[in-house]
Amino acid sequence: MANLLSSTGVQVETITFPPHVKPPGATNTLFLGGAGVRCMEIESKLVKISGIGVYLEDKAIQSLAATWKGKGVEELQDSEDFFKDIINGLNEHTV
Secondary structure (H helix, E strand, C coil), rough: CCCCCCCCEEECCEEEEEECCCCCCCCCCEEEEEEEEEEEEEEEEEEEEEEEEEEEEEEHHHHHHHHHHCCCHHHHHCCCCHHHHHCCCCHHHEE
């Protein structure tokens, strides 16, 4: 499989997420699959409370493609099962 590591990171608000990381003690490098902020409404005001970067192994693409290849952006964005598959690392759901 081709190297899927991006050459650029992502900036979300004031947080910069590097394109790839190698966790301490790990033998493999992970690529940035996505990033965003989480907000919460407090006293009728929207407050940004955290930023998160999701890093994946290269093999995650093959695993996810088995179920999700050919799906459109809107369908993926609206699919709870797609995000569960990203988190679980498995294709446990049928589409």
